[in-house]
Amino acid sequence: MRTLGPRVLSTEPEVLLRLDAGQELHNHVGGPHAAAIFGLGETAAFSLLLRDFGDLVEAGAIPLVKDASIGYSSIATGVLLAQATLTGDADGVRASLAERGRATFPVEVRIRREDDGVETALATYRMALLRT
Numbered sequence: 001m002r003t004l005g006p007r008v009l010s011t012e013p014e015v016l017l018r019l020d021a022g023q024e025l026h027n028h029v030g031g032p033h034a035a036a037i038f039g040l041g042e043t044a045a046f047s048l049l050l051r052d053f054g055d056l057v058e059a060g061a062i063p064l065v066k067d068a069s070i071g072y073s074s075i076a077t078g079v080l081l082a083q084a085t086l087t088g089d090a091d092g093v094r095a096s097l098a099e100r101g102r103a104t105f106p107v108e109v110r111i112r113r114e115d116d117g118v119e120t121a122l123a124t125y126r127m128a129l130l131r132t
Contacts, residue, residue: 003025004019004021004025004039004040004043005019005020005021005022006018006039006043006044007020009081011048011051012051014083014084015047015048015051015083015085016044016082017043017047017081017082018080018082018114019032019036019037019040019079019080019081020079021033021080031075031077031078032076032080037070037072037076037080037111037120037121038070038123040080040082041068041082041109042068042125044083044084044109045107045109045125046065046127047084048084048107049063050063052086052090053090053093053094053129056129057129060131060132061097061129062129062130062131064127064130065128066104066126066127067125068123069123069124070121070122070124071123072120072121073121073122074113074119075120076111076113076120076121077113078114078115079113080113080114080120081111081112081113082110082111083111083112084108084109085107085109085110086106087105087106088106088107089105090105092105093129097129101130101131102128103128103129104126104129106125106126107124107125108123108124109122109124109125110122111123
């Protein structure tokens with residue numbers, strides 16, 4: 001993620017990240033490459049995981065991405081913003097981890113251009129917490 005350089009703008013009340021991708025991360029249409037956009041979304045999802053379940057990670061739970069899907073809807077150009085939202089049940093995640101030693105939950109990430117607010121991608125990252 002150091003190569004991409006996303007910056008966390010906020011974690012409360014929303015998780016919001018910013019990516020100002022340099023030319024080295026651009027594709028043939030002049031905007032951030034799809035891989036950079038996917039990485040931005042994944043970083044936003046992990047930021048949300050740490051915000052909501054950081055205490056569990058500190059207690060030894062291992063955070064992972066179980067799977068992900070992303071749909072690109074507009075050309076991404078310029079600076080991008082990624083907003084992550086927990087679409088699962090936080091209490092259910094905690095109960096599952098306590099009872100089963102594992103929990104999975106979805107995090108939705110909306111990616112938009114900063115200059116005009118047009119959404120360029122919508123992704124869902126299915127996150128996991130595992131006890132060792």
